[in-house]
Amino acid sequence: MAKINYITHDNQTHTIDVQNGLTVMEGAVQNDIPGIDADCGGSMACATCHVYVEEKWLDKIPKAEEAEVDMIDMAFEPKNNSRLSCQLIMSDELDGLIVTTPAKQS
Ligand code: FES
Numbered sequence: 062m063a064k065i066n067y068i069t070h071d072n073q074t075h076t077i078d079v080q081n082g083l084t085v086m087e088g089a090v091q092n093d094i095p096g097i098d099a100d101c102g103g104s105m106a107c108a109t110c111h112v113y114v115e116e117k118w119l120d121k122i123p124k125a126e127e128a129e130v131d132m133i134d135m136a137f138e139p140k141n142n143s144r145l146s147c148q149l150i151m152s153d154e155l156d157g158l159i160v161t162t163p164a165k166q167s
Pocket of ligand 1: 086099100101102103104105106107108109110111132145146147148
């Protein structure tokens with residue numbers, strides 16, 4: 062189990078315990094976190110699971126593969142800390158992870 066802090070664009074924080082091995086997207090969907098629709102179910106084909114990862118966590122998560130980077134380019138307002146939450150797999154090392162959802166996905 063690891064905690065994820067999901068912050069919506071209007072600054073509401075939702076702190077959820079997510080089982081190791083699940084993705085940040087699955088944790089959001091299972092707990093009705095607003096702002097992560099995950100239309101494609103995690104196959105990297107929609108970008109509706111786009112999140113901004115708090116800077117201090119960026120070096121703790123694996124770098125995005127090329128296909129993820131391409132999909133992020135199509136997301137709403139991508140930034141340097143943009144990731145697809147369906148590609149972020151939870152583990153104890155990520156306990157306390159902070160992600161923010163973009164305004165367009167709310
Ligand atoms: S759920 Fe569609 S790209 Fe992540």
